[in-house]
Amino acid sequence: MSRFFAFPGMKRMETARAFRANPDQINGLCAFLSEALxxxxxxEKYFTVMELAADEIFSNIVKYAYGDVPPKSAGDAVVVELSAGDGLLELRFEDRGAPFNPLTAAPPDLVSGVEREIGGLGIFIARSVMDEVRYSREGGRNVxxxxxxxxxA
Amino acid sequence: MQIEKRRDDGALTVVLSGRLNTTTAPELEADLADLDGVRELVLDLAALEYISSAGLRTLLLLHRKMSAQGGMKLRHVAPGIMEVFKMTAFTKFLTIEE
Structure with missing residues (x-):
């Protein structure tokens, strides 16, 4: 039957989960996203790039917005929301850490060979695989x- | 992530399965901390499903280490992984074989 019809398109959906701002939450984040997708x-072809973008952004948020020492209090969470519909997938990260816009971080060195400094790759990858990336500071939260x-498909 | 190693004189072949990310990259670095006597490091990535910037960092460190004592090459890189190498210009210095 399905070969006679156009691929149905995505279900309209919104789902969110809070993750502690700690790198050990990455696997849980990727699993949450995979299930939501x-x-x-x-x-299928969007699964890996969505996980990769989420992985890199989350890693950056927990590294910088909260400093290098992982926070201990339960309030230090990053809320990740996936919205699907209208021909797009939207991932939203919200946290109450120090004001931090990952998009203004220094770009990576892509020109040097093996002698390059390694920083900036994560955000660069996230921006490269996504179509739009936006930051705002709203009511004490990074969004x-x-x-x-x-x-x- | 699973790491399988095969040593053949000065050549060390490492087969990676699964995901090379923030959690598993330190495991790989620890596992390959001792590369004494290895002249050629071959990473077989046929079963590697995913790599993030943490994994790229580890590959860069391994590459640098091996440049001083021989060389490193990557084999059987899946298209998705290759995309990440291309977008980050890692293809500029990694030796990638079929």
Whole structure:
């Protein structure tokens, strides 16, 4: 039956979860995203880039907004929300850490060979695989929004 | 991530399976901390499903280490992983074989 119809497109959906601002939460974040992407029936080809973008952004947030020492209090969480629909996937990261815009970080060195300094790659990768990346500071919170436009598979 | 190693004289082949990310990159670095006597390090990435910047960092460190004592090459790189290498210009200095 399905070969006679256009690929149905994604289900409209919103789901969010809070993660402690600690690098050990990365695997849980990727698992949450993977499940959410399955639930909204996003095309398979977007799964890896969404996970990668989330991984890199989350890693950056926990590294800088909260300093290098992982926070201990339960209030130090990063809320990650995935919205699907209208031909796009939107990932939103919200945290109450120090004002921090990952997008203003120094760009990586892509020109040097093996002797390059290694910094800046994570954010660069996130920006490269997503279509839109926006930051705002709202009511004491950092809000980072990533958008991926989704074609019918 | 699973790490399988095969030593053949001065050549060390490391087969990676799974994900090379923030959690597993330190494991790989620790596992390959001792490269004494290794002249050629071959990373077989056929079963590597995912790499993030943490993994790239580890590859760069390994590459630098091996440049001083021989060389390093990557084999069987999946298209998704290759995309990440290209976008970060790691293809400029990594030796990548079929």
């Amino acid at each position: 399955h639930d909204c029936e996003a095309p 980072l929004t990533l958008v991926k436009f989704v074609e019918r």
